[in-house]
Structures are given as structure tokens and as C-alpha cells.
Amino acid sequence: MSKKTLIVIGNGMVGHHFLEQLVATPAAADFDIKVFGEEKLLAYDRVHLSEYFGGSTHADLAMGTADWYAENNIDLRLCEQVTGIDRDNQTITTPVGEYSYDELVLATGSYPFVPPIKGNEHPHCLVYRTLEDLDSIRASADGAKTGVVVGGGLLGLEAANALKSLGLDAHVVEFAPRLMPVQLDSDGGALLKHKIEELGVQVHTEKATTEIIEGEDARLRMNFSDDSHLETDLIVFSAGIRPQDALARASDLAMGERGGIVINDQCTTSDPHIHAIGECALWSEKIFGLVAPGYTMARTLASVLSGDEEAAFTGADMSTKLKLLGVDVGSIGDAHAQTPGSRNIRFNDEQAGHYRRMVISEDGKTLLGAILVGDNSHYDTLLQYALNGIELPEQPETLILPESQGGAPTLGPDALPETASICSCHNVSKGDICGVIDAGCSDLGSVKTETKASTGCGGCAALLKNVVDSELEKRGVEVSKDICEHFPYSRQDLFNIVKVNGIRTFRTLIREHGKGHGCDICKPAVASILATCWNEHILATDHVPLQDTNDTFMANMQKNGTYSIVPRIPGGEITPDKLIVLGEVAKEYNLYTKITGGQRVDLFGATLSELPDIWEKLIAAGFETGHAYGKSLRTVKSCVGNTWCRYGVQDSVGMAITLENRYKGLRAPHKVKMAVSGCTRECAEAQSKDFGVIATENGWNLYVCGNGGMRPRHGDLFATDLSDEELIRTIDRVVMFYVRTADRLQRTSVWMENLEGGLDYLKQVVLEDSLGICDELEQHMADLVGTYQCEWKTAVEDPEKRKRFREFVNAPSKKDPVQQWTTERDQRRPVVEGEPA
Numbered sequence: 001m002s003k004k005t006l007i008v009i010g011n012g013m014v015g016h017h018f019l020e021q022l023v024a025t026p027a028a029a030d031f032d033i034k035v036f037g038e039e040k041l042l043a044y045d046r047v048h049l050s051e052y053f054g055g056s057t058h059a060d061l062a063m064g065t066a067d068w069y070a071e072n073n074i075d076l077r078l079c080e081q082v083t084g085i086d087r088d089n090q091t092i093t094t095p096v097g098e099y100s101y102d103e104l105v106l107a108t109g110s111y112p113f114v115p116p117i118k119g120n121e122h123p124h125c126l127v128y129r130t131l132e133d134l135d136s137i138r139a140s141a142d143g144a145k146t147g148v149v150v151g152g153g154l155l156g157l158e159a160a161n162a163l164k165s166l167g168l169d170a171h172v173v174e175f176a177p178r179l180m181p182v183q184l185d186s187d188g189g190a191l192l193k194h195k196i197e198e199l200g201v202q203v204h205t206e207k208a209t210t211e212i213i214e215g216e217d218a219r220l221r222m223n224f225s226d227d228s229h230l231e232t233d234l235i236v237f238s239a240g241i242r243p244q245d246a247l248a249r250a251s252d253l254a255m256g257e258r259g260g261i262v263i264n265d266q267c268t269t270s271d272p273h274i275h276a277i278g279e280c281a282l283w284s285e286k287i288f289g290l291v292a293p294g295y296t297m298a299r300t301l302a303s304v305l306s307g308d309e310e311a312a313f314t315g316a317d318m319s320t321k322l323k324l325l326g327v328d329v330g331s332i333g334d335a336h337a338q339t340p341g342s343r344n345i346r347f348n349d350e351q352a353g354h355y356r357r358m359v360i361s362e363d364g365k366t367l368l369g370a371i372l373v374g375d376n377s378h379y380d381t382l383l384q385y386a387l388n389g390i391e392l393p394e395q396p397e398t399l400i401l402p403e404s405q406g407g408a409p410t411l412g413p414d415a416l417p418e419t420a421s422i423c424s425c426h427n428v429s430k431g432d433i434c435g436v437i438d439a440g441c442s443d444l445g446s447v448k449t450e451t452k453a454s455t456g457c458g459g460c461a462a463l464l465k466n467v468v469d470s471e472l473e474k475r476g477v478e479v480s481k482d483i484c485e486h487f488p489y490s491r492q493d494l495f496n497i498v499k500v501n502g503i504r505t506f507r508t509l510i511r512e513h514g515k516g517h518g519c520d521i522c523k524p525a526v527a528s529i530l531a532t533c534w535n536e537h538i539l540a541t542d543h544v545p546l547q548d549t550n551d552t553f554m555a556n557m558q559k560n561g562t563y564s565i566v567p568r569i570p571g572g573e574i575t576p577d578k579l580i581v582l583g584e585v586a587k588e589y590n591l592y593t594k595i596t597g598g599q600r601v602d603l604f605g606a607t608l609s610e611l612p613d614i615w616e617k618l619i620a621a622g623f624e625t626g627h628a629y630g631k632s633l634r635t636v637k638s639c640v641g642n643t644w645c646r647y648g649v650q651d652s653v654g655m656a657i658t659l660e661n662r663y664k665g666l667r668a669p670h671k672v673k674m675a676v677s678g679c680t681r682e683c684a685e686a687q688s689k690d691f692g693v694i695a696t697e698n699g700w701n702l703y704v705c706g707n708g709g710m711r712p713r714h715g716d717l718f719a720t721d722l723s724d725e726e727l728i729r730t731i732d733r734v735v736m737f738y739v740r741t742a743d744r745l746q747r748t749s750v751w752m753e754n755l756e757g758g759l760d761y762l763k764q765v766v767l768e769d770s771l772g773i774c775d776e777l778e779q780h781m782a783d784l785v786g787t788y789q790c791e792w793k794t795a796v797e798d799p800e801k802r803k804r805f806r807e808f809v810n811a812p813s814k815k816d817p818v819q820q821w822t823t824e825r826d827q828r829r830p831v832v833e834g835e836p837a
């Protein structure tokens with residue numbers, strides 16, 4: 001039997017996925033397959049398009065390879081736009097020629113909608129859809145200062161972030177009264193706006209652009225209907241998408257009233273030999289602007305073409321979970337409570353910046369929708385309730401309350417039914433995962449390869465890992481120590497890879513030893529490893545995107561969104577002059593002042609834009625950063641020792657200062673604290689620290705791996721009567737061995753508990769050099785000590801780094817107007833919930 005010809009128009013995400021699905025069926029053998037793509041590059045992952053600005057290349061984003069097409073006998077014709085369809089003769093035309101088909105698939109996607117504003121054709125008016133668009137934006141950003149994104153939806157915010165990453169002052173102009181109007185309600189939108197502005201992107205809502213003209217101070221000026229205007233050097237339109245349906249329209253296929261190629265449940269158009277999938281297709285009067293529904297259509301069509309009469313597309317879940325500019329946003333199901341009789345439960349913590357809303361059915365039994373802003377930790381659980389119609393607990397509010405108020409996620413992976421959808425991009429249920437595990441998959445990687453779960457938008461990564469871990473544990477399989485899905489290594493392995501290969505950026509590490517784009521688990525862990533290995537500044541361009549919030553702003557973010565400042569006071573010793581400076585700075589900026597348990601002065605209530613000014617003053621007075629924001633050495637506490645105390649037998653203050661100055665700036669898997677007591681009375685509480693030193697008549701006793709906090713543990717006595725040099729050498733070795741071999745976020749106490757052989761083994765390695773690595777450990781520490789820099793000093797002296805700390809880019813001197821304050825015990829403090837300002 002001669003083969004039929006199948007032509008696919010469009011080599012985008014959905015078109016490519018369709019081919020992957022089709023070649024996996026026996027029906028592929030019945031077709032000669034030709035694919036036409038107008039872009040010059042092979043299909044790539046548009047969802048992660050913005051990473052192109054972060055250094056990812058087309059090869060990183062590519063969804064397949066030319067070899068894959070060749071191996072599967074698919075004739076791939078890139079850079080060849082299809083210009084016409086002749087339905088009567090079943091042919092298509094391109095500038096190169098005419099081709100016959102038996103079955104035709106339209107996977108032409110969509111194009112960005114550019115509102116019909118006078119002046120929108122200016123060369124610095126751009127869109128955000130393809131790699132070429134991004135090249136144009138990069139070129140336009142060259143020499144530019146300001147960039148505006150028109151459209152405050154998902155993509156608009158992503159584009160704004162991209163403009164920021166290009167060093168521009170970014171603005172978002174939105175027609176609606178709030179950001180992300182499709183997914184969020186007014187409270188959620190307002191909170192998101194506030195958070196985005198805190199990060200230095202200026203948001204203008206309820207602005208209708210009437211025209212774009214030449215600017216006076218910048219290339220362009222946008223005039224708005226309320227007579228205001230905004231000057232900018234470039235404009236990116238991100239005001240929605242329109243289905244790419246021109247070909248279908250010209251060939252008289254049935255179209256939706258507002259565009260889109262009408263398809264039935266089998267993804268077939270009004271012509272039985274023409275099918276449409278992805279963002280060009282209109283199903284049940286809906287265009288889906290997400291990749292998961294497109295993939296479901298692709299799977300459906302592949303089944304239909306291979307003769308499956310049951311196959312049908314029945315709609316798709318449009319829930320989304322995203323981190324926009326580092327801000328969590330989630331929207332599930334009927335987020336706007338449009339179902340008749342539906343009721344709402346809301347939790348709004350303005351201080352913490354968390355907003356959560358649940359939409360529940362009239363009988364209170366099922367979750368219809370939800371909105372989350374500021375914290376997505378409840379998303380996976382809520383999504384499972386909504387998608388699987390799982391009956392809500394008696395007090396559904398517990399699902400969105402913080403744990404401290406009796407709320408807690410109540411749905412562990414075990415509570416999910418087999419039918420629970422874990423990955424909606426690839427339609428993988430919990431049952432599918434159990435199935436592949438039973439068939440032999442014994443780690444996360446192989447479950448992903450087998451089921452493709454979490455290889456689409458990646459939103460389900462955490463849930464997938466939980467389900468896989470739980471199912472493997474149930475079957476008695478040891479759960480993999482891999483740091484996350486992107487690296488098949490433990491943190492310890494990654495450390496060795498970085499060190500041995502001299503790797504200095506996350507990008508190189510993931511390209512050469514990992515896969516994908518990284519996540520919230522591996523990025524900060526690798527940032528910490530890179531810092532320990534090479535001691536480069538944490539705000540160096542390559543490292544900034546990896547950091548947690550506190551590290552990003554080199555300050556601890558507090559409940560009300562302001563920051564606290566902790567200057568280093570080694571050993572707790574401070575001169576009166578320096579104390580006066582702290583008091584003066586606190587007074588000038590109206591900061592709440594508290595002496596901490598670790599003998600530091602903590603200054604609370606600074607806004608983002610105040611941080612560099614405050615640090616400049618502190619640095620001028622001789623202070624350095626105390627690293628209170630980092631997983632690094634925090635404090636070395638001391639008693640007064642033999643200088644003042646009648647019982648003291650050694651100079652505990654002098655030793656504490658020596659240790660603190662030696663280890664300051666060291667990055668570790670977890671924060672590290674030390675203390676030195678001048679005699680066994682232990683006034684510095686050294687035994688509750690990671691490294692505790694207690695003076696003896698003959699020198700120093702060293703205790704290791706203690707900690708305070710939630711699960712306190714006394715340190716173990718490690719060595720006795722050490723001289724000053726022996727003490728420092730021993731601590732050097734233990735610290736470096738810990739830093740190299742501990743897991744991500746593992747405290748020294750847990751590290752010790754997990755170390756095979758425990759304390760005795762550690763003694764052998766460190767005191768007897770049983771592994772022959774002590775020289776190397778000492779050398780590494782010496783390198784770190786030799787390359788120390790005060791991170792804040794470097795930041796305030798570098799105008800580019802300083803730019804990160806602006807609240808409002810176009811009004812740098814303006815303070816955050818939202819904070820509400822009151823006075824208590826003669827100091828300013830934030831207003832708490834329910835309290836008048």
C-alpha cells in the first residue's frame with residue numbers, strides 16, 4: 001500500500017509535540033511526513049523563551065534535533081512559509097513550490113496582538129514571541145535607558161523582567177484596573193502590583209495609550225487618554241495573542257467570530273482532511289493560550305490519525321502557577337467565582353504580602369477555583385482538590401490559613417486518588433506514575449523519561465517529586481539523593497564537580513552536568529557552592545538570578561516587606577564611637593533597634609531604596625556586612641574572658657574576634673554560628689553552637705555540631721586543650737569538610753547525625769587525616785580567607801549593583817507609601833493585623 005502524505009504547517013511547540021506523539025504510534029508508518037516552519041530555527045521551548053536573555057541559546061531551548069527528524073523520516077522544511085492551501089486539489093503552496101497532502105495539520109500558533117495605536121509601527125515598538133523578537137529587543141535596548149511593556153498579563157510581566165535584565169528601567173502599562181486581570185481579582189492584582197513595584201518595575205494601571213510620538217528626553221513618548229504621558233526608549237507590546245489563522249481563513253475553513261480555526265473534539269476542522277491544534281485552534285469557542293491544552297490536542301490528533309475512534313479533546317485546565325519577577329502567583333479553575341451559588345473564603349495578610357482566595361461550591365464540598373499571590377506553597381494541594389473534585393475538609397479555610405493559625409496542607413501524595421492529574425502538560429496521573437514505578441522505574445529521572453511528566457511547563461515538579469518519593473518509599477526503594485530533577489547528583493557531588501572542573505557559573509554547570517533550566521532548589525544550592533569555591537560577589541550578573549530573596553537584596557526581608565540590617569560586630573566587641581554611629585543611623589532612618597541573642601545590633605524597618613545609603617554610612621564608620629541574610633557564618637559570640645572576668649582563663653574575646661574575622665563571608669549549606677567562652681562556666685553558651693570553644697587552663701576545648709533553634713542539640717566534644725593554632729586549624733578542617741560534604745540546607749548537627757561513622761569518623765578525617773585531604777581543606781580555607789570582600793562595600797561602590805535597590809525607578813527618592821507604622825516603647829514598629837495605624 002502506498003503511503004499517504006501528511007503535512008504539518010508550523011514547527012512550534014505543539015506541532016513538534018504532535019510529531020513526537022505520532023511517530024510513537026504504528027500509524028506513523030502509513031505516512032510520508034512533511035513539516036513546514038516559517039522560522040529559521042527548529043521548534044524551541046517558547047515557555048522558557050526569556051532565558052535567552054539569561055544566556056540560554058537556541059540549542060538549550062530546542063525541542064528536538066535535526067537528527068531526530070531525519071531518523072524518523074520526517075522531511076523538515078524550515079524557513080519555508082506556507083502561503084496558500086488549495087483544498088479542492090489538496091495541495092499547499094510555498095515560495096519554493098507546491099506539495100500535495102492527504103491529511104493536513106495546521107499548527108500555526110498565534111501572533112502577538114498590537115493594539116491599533118497611532119505610531120505603533122515605530123522601529124522601537126516591538127513584540128515578544130520568537131527568538132528573533134528577542135534579538136530585536138536586545139538590539140533596541142542597546143543605548144536605551146527605559147523600556148515600557150504594554151500589557152500587564154503573564155507575558156507582559158515576563159517581558160518587563162526581561163527588560164530589567166537588559167539593564168533598563170522597566171515600566172508596565174495596563175489598560176485594566178489591575179495586573180493579570182484574567183487570573184486575579186482586585187485584591188490579588190493590587191498586592192501583585194505592590195510587589196512588582198517593590199522590585200523596581202513601575203506599574204501604570206488604567207492607562208489607555210492614544211498615540212506614540214517622538215519623545216523629548218527619550219526616543220518615544222506615549223500619550224495616554226487621561227492627558228498624562230510617559231517617555232521611553234522602546235515599547236514591547238504584550239497585549240494578548242491572536243490565532244494565526246490567515247491561511248485557514250483564505251481557504252474558507254470555518255472560523256470563529258473573533259478568529260481561530262474551528263475544530264471538533266477530534267481536532268478536525270470543517271474540512272475532514274484538515275486538522276488544527278495549538279493556539280491557532282478554536283475549540284468550543286475557546287482559544288487556549290497555554291501549552292498544556294495544545295499538547296493535549298496534539299495527543300488527541302495523533303490518536304485520531306492512528307485510528308482511535310474514542311480519542312477526543314474535551315477541554316483543558318487553565319490553572320497556572322508562576323513566579324513572576326520572583327513573586328509567586330497562582331490561579332486555579334473558576335478564580336473569579338462565576339459559578340452560580342459559589343462562595344468565597346479569603347485570607348489576606350498585607351504585612352506578609354500573602355493573599356489567598358478559595359472559591360467553593362454552594363454546598364461547601366468542592367473547590368471550584370483559587371487565587372494565590374505572594375506564596376504558592378498551597379497551590380499543589382488546592383489544584384488537586386479542584387481537579388479531582390476531592391471533598392473539602394469540614395473547615396476548608398484550613399487549606400489557606402498559615403500553619404500558625406491551624407492551617408496546614410492536608411493533602412499529602414498518599415491522599416491523592418490514582419486518577420489525580422499530576423502533570424497536565426503531558427496528562428500524567430498518579431496512577432500512570434505508580435504504573436511505571438511498578439514496571440521498574442526506580443528514580444525521579446526514569447519516571448520523567450518514561451511518562452514525560454514535568455517536562456512541559458514544569459509547574460508540577462515539586463508535586464511529582466513528592467509522589468515519586470512517597471511511592472518509592474512505600475515499595476522499600478531507597479530514595480535518590482539527587483539534589484533535584486535538573487542534576488543527577490547530590491550536593492556533595494556537585495561541589496566536587498564545580499571544584500574539580502573549575503566551573504564558575506550555573507549556566508556552565510547545568511549545560512555540562514545537568515539538564516533543563518534549573519529550579520528554586522538547585523539554583524540557590526549551586527549559588528552557595530560557587531560562592532564557597534570561588535568567593536565571587538553574590539550580585540555578580542551571573543549569580544544574581546540564583547539567589548534567594550534575602551541574598552538578592554543582601555538584607556533580611558521582614559513581615560511588612562521592609563528589610564533589616566545587621567552590621568558585623570566581631571566577637572560582640574564594639575567601641576562607643578561605633579555604637580553612636582549605629583544610634584545615629586537608626587535615628588536618621590527611624591529604624592527599630594534591637595540587640596540580638598548573638599550580640600549584634602539589628603536595625604529594622606529600612607525600605608529597599610534606603611539600604612545602600614544606610615550601608616554607605618555604616619561602611620564609612622568601619623562596619624562590614626554581618627551576612628545575616630546568608631547561609632554563611634553569622635556570629636561568633638563571646639563572654640568577656642580573662643580580660644575582665646575573675647574566672648576567665650583565656651582571652652575569649654580575642655579568640656572570638658580572630659575566628660569571626662577568619663570565617664566571615666564563608667558560604668555554607670546552612671547558617672553557621674560559633675561562640676567562645678573564657679572558662680567552663682560557659683557564659684557564651686558555646687555548646688549550643690555549630691562550633692563552640694571553651695577555654696581551659698591549657699588552651700581550648702572544641703565542641704562541634706551543636707545548634708539552637710527548633711531542635712536544639714548540644715555540640716560534641718571534639719578535641720581538648722588545643723593551642724590557638726591547633727584550634728584554628730581544626731576548625732578550618734571541620735568547616736571545609738562540612739561545606740563540601742553536607743546536603744543542601746543541612747545543619748552541622750544533621751550532617752553529623754547522617755555521617756556514616758559519626759563523630760569518630762569525623763575525628764579520623766580531621767585529626768588523623770585518614771583521607772589525606774587535610775592539606776587541601778586548609779588550602780581551600782586559606783583561599784577563601786584571602787579573597788574575602790564585604791559584599792555591601794562592593795555593592796554600594798558599584799553604580800550598576802546599586803541600581804537593584806530602587807523602589808520606584810522613575811522616582812528613586814520616593815518611599816514605599818504602603819507601610820503602616822505605630823509606636824511602641826518609644827520606637828517605630830509595623831502595625832499588626834486588625835490594629836489601627
Ligand SMILES: Cc1cc2nc3c(=O)[nH]c(=O)nc-3n(C[C@H](O)[C@H](O)[C@H](O)COP(=O)(O)OP(=O)(O)OC[C@H]3O[C@@H](n4cnc5c(N)ncnc54)[C@H](O)[C@@H]3O)c2cc1C
Binds near residue numbers: 037048082128247
Ligand atoms: C514569552 C512566552 C512565555 C510563555 N510562557 C508560558 C507558560 O509559562 N506556560 C504556558 O503554558 N504557556 C506559555 N506560553 C505560551 C506557549 O508558548 C504557547 O502556548 C505554545 O507555544 C503554543 O504552541 P503552538 O505550537 O500552538 O504555537 P507556536 O509555538 O507559536 O508555533 C507556531 C509555529 O508556526 C509557525 N507558522 C505560523 N504560520 C506559518 C506558516 N504559514 N508557515 C509555516 N510556519 C508557520 C510559526 O512561525 C511558529 O513557529 C508562553 C509564550 C511566550 C511567547
Ligand code: SF4
Binds near residue numbers: 641681683
Ligand atoms: S565563661 Fe567564664 S570567663 Fe567567661 S564570663 Fe563566664 S565566668 Fe567569666
Ligand code: SF4
Ligand atoms: S526565633 Fe523564629 S520568630 Fe524569632 S526571630 Fe528567629 S525565626 Fe523569627
